[in-house]
Amino acid sequence: MRTVFLCLALLFSVHVSLWAQTEVSIQFVPCWKDGQVITANQIIADSSIDSLQLNTMRFYLHKVELTFEGKQVWAPNNEHFLVDVMDDKRASVQLILPEHLKYDELSFVVGVDSALQVNGAHSGVLDAMEGMYWTWQSGYIHWKLEAEAKIGGNRETITWHVGGYRQPFNTLRRVSLPAVSGRTTMKIGIDVFSLLAAKQTDIDYTIMSPTKHAMDLADQFQNAFRWLAD
């Protein structure tokens, strides 16, 4: 009887350890050169820009994946998250991972899955009420950045609403970052300076439809994510 009990206890502990989970929180923050975090209402001014005040930065992400040595080790479902870096309550994404999972890369797709763009009305973070859905034509805004700036002495209103799920202007992009397993909190910066710097040769401060400009900007946004120290 005692042996049976021990066996059951052993099985139970193995089961528990196999299914033990840990929550990992990934916080997204806007940042400037050298990882300087931009806070709400902060006005950035330096040698590269007269002034910049970031008002909005929101984006969808989905298809979160963790890989180890090139092989996928975790990809739970196709849940969509809406991240608002200017709102503390919506700036983080929580992932429930198997405990002791080893991974060396984190990746996710910025935007809303193409299949969900063509099958009608949705609720939750995909509710059109979130202000991330174009009404003049069907399609979600994958990410938006709105800011007031003074550049080279000129006042500019930056309105970048980047979306598009069909070719030739599919602006969905997968972001991949090297990752260290075992951490429960992570902070990812989105380098606003790199977005502006990349646009300096061909400045278009208003992008609100799927176009070649939106494609270029989506490429820049894909490369604007970087790890920051907690």
Added chain:
Amino acid sequence: MARRLGILMAVFGMFAMLSMLPEPPVRWPEKTYVLSAVQQDSMCVELGRALFYDPILSRDSTISCASCHSSYVAFTHVDHKVSHGIDDRIGRRNAPALMNLAWSKTFMWDGAINHLDMQPLAPITNALEMDEQLPHVLEKLQASRMYRRLFDEVFGDSLVTTERMLKSLSAFLITLESNRSKYDAVQRGEALFSEQEQRGYQLFKQHCNACHTEPLFTNGGFRSNGIAPRGDDFGRGEITGIASDSGLFKVPTLRNVYYSRPYMHDGRMARLSDVMLHYSLASFETVVSAEMKMMKPMNEEQRIDLTSFLLTLSDSSFVFEKKHQYPFKLYESYSVQH
């Protein structure tokens, strides 16, 4: 020899008889919109109907969907080249007729909308039409006793959400099926075309069917209609960003075409005879599709025959269907006072 001749005559007779049989009916394709269980509930349809006719969807509660889509003219805006919206603002396109929407894959003249559920968001938020904001619409509906009751009855609680509102509107719009015209009766073997209508039908198949394909009388595609552009309306090209799509507009259904005047994306043709004349000349002001390049000029007699056939697409039972009209009783029984 006589036996061989007899067999030959029998075979010939069989072919002759076969050629006299009526053509097989044109089959309807599969619907593209799949209704959920809730949407099939008649109360959901009624809720959608209430929303369709209610100006509460507009900023100042003056414009409803029905303002530009009147049931008695196949849900278009009769005698208006382009619709006028809130504060008498003038839009830029002719309100399209609404019917058989369960088969549509795209909506609007430029196909900007990819799903029926999302269609109402365009006119609700368009500054020239209803000029309203979605959060405010939901707020107004939530504050309405009538809508709280209706949403509760349909969805099990009174919460008004975007998804519920849009799916209810779709539930009503899907009921706008037109398939009881004389053409349909002929297809079902319940009626015969007159000789003139039959001649028109043959002309239709020769000249029009490639784009206005039976039985929906649209192939759902985008084509140049051969008329010179006015203003800065580039149609489909505005949506796809592809240069070759510039000047293309959605092929409208010809069902109920008698009721749905004026014609063309900008409503520039007031009468069906204007449209007949435009296409019968087969001389177009713009680059047109391969199908239209194949068109041959038609004389007046042929135009009359073709028009005669097009009139067989009129479905008066659809146009005058009570279930599609203003829901007096519903508003009364659920309190007109929102």
